[in-house]
Amino acid sequence: MLTHGAGSNSRSKLLTALADAFALTGFRVLRCDLPFRQHRSQGPPFAGNAATDRAGLRQAVRLLQRTDSARIYLGGHSYGGRQASMLAAEQNQLVAGLVLLAYPLHPPRKPLELRTGHFPALTLPSLFVHGERDPFGSVSEVRSALKLIPGRNMLVEIPGSGHELLSRNKAGDDVIAGIVEAFRAFFA
Secondary structure, three states: OEEEOOOOHHHHHHHHHHHHHHHHOOOOOOEEEOHHHHHOOOOOOOHHHHHHHHHHHHHHHHHHHHHOOOOOEEEEEOHHHHHHHHHHHHOOOOOOEEEEEOOOOOOOOOOOOOOOOOHHHOOOOEEEEEEOOOOOOOHHHHHHHHOOOOOOEEEEEEOOOOOOOOOOOOOHHHHHHHHHHHHHHHOO
């Protein structure tokens, strides 16, 4: 299940392409907008809505659990991935693993405002995919933060990419295929 965060066109393109690629390899994929995005089509989430967004994710996972006996993985891009990871930290048996695309480790140019308080409670396998030029955290900052997570984790670096992960200078197909391949290898 992939969640939409702040709703930019490049983010939607990334999640749509990734969902399609997973579906082509035999996975069932549910893409969903977080509750804040369902109420407004543009702009960042409101700080006070995070619990509501996690409740929306929980509801979507519970719906999938009623209709599908397969293992469920939860993921998202940026804020959507952050909310997915926070939900998994709160309920570590809810899903089989996480796929976190461009996790927003800290606000741009504010490296001391880390968003890792819940990392020590992440016990399930977590795959992080991060762009080399992401202003929400450098690859080395993410690597350092992953040491806080007791569960098995892996970082996939996307060279030349920023927070959107799909570089304007090269085909996104390689990035999408690399993410799917990393997922299959990590969660095999």
